[in-house]
Amino acid sequence: LKYIAFRRKRSPRDVGPFSGPFLQPFAMTSPMRPSRAAATLMLDDALTKMIHRDGTKGLKHQKNRGMVPLGNHSCFGDFPGDLAPQAWSTVQGKTLGKSASAPGLVRGQEGAMHVGFVGRGGAARGNAPPPPKAGATRPRPVPHSEFRKFYDRGDLPIQIFHGAVGGKIAWKVDVEKLDYHHYLPIFLDGAREQEEPYRFLAVQGVYDMLEKGGPKILPVVPQLIIPMKTALNTRNPVVMCTMLKILQTLIKSGDMIGEALVPYYRQLLPMFNTYKNHNTNLGDGIDYNQRKRLNLGELIHETLEVLETYGGEDAFINIKYMIPTYESCIHA
16 A cells, blocks of 8 residues: 555656656656557457467568558668668569459460350360459558658657556646647557557557547547548458447547538448458357457447447438448337
């Protein structure tokens, strides 16, 4: 108890083990309580590294495939091409491959578009190519975010809280005094990042700003549509789950926010319709991972119910227009 009382009496400048007037040029505010969503992402990364020791699920492999943005060679930018010609030699370029439905009697044969599959006398001359995959759910490369640029440049008033309990942000100013029109879209744009510390700072920063925003959030809603749409269009399950959790928190963080999102359903709900039935069929098994809320189908269903509940009288008909299979959770 004496230790707890001592911790509560600490000055706001005493943030982490490296504290003091000479090491911290800005007066830090007390770190806010951690978010489960931001902490879950870090735990999942550590668990993935232990399970997949060959690195096939790691961040480096995703960078080599071009699915995750590449960082800079140094804090001053990239090296010149003539001085470091092999800098990105391991990165694979994104090229367009031949479709599975391209003309040809057999797989790999070209230039046979006008050749029939039945020869003279009815003899078969080959097998028709299989129908192509549409690729509607294939993950897309995650584009660069504005958050990464601003954080590398030192323009964001945040730093990681290096205390006994991780998963917190030490803000250099009070969150209530921030310009939400400027900072909230930047933090939300960085929520699609897959590399630390960008992802943790962006996701945790969004939750901190939504918790303390109050009436300052509603006027910023139109600026949040493009970052959310960009994250959902990546079709990356981790990015989509993170954005869906943020969307639920955004709707519940203030009055009239759910109704303000109704005109933007056409930008947000197409990916909901694509992944609405993306559930895990376990039969009579138990999903011990459900506390992390990473089941995309269930998360989309929860988000649609939140949209309808807080969206007013016009929410259901607009959701039904974009997702015809959705059934109301309010109307009997």
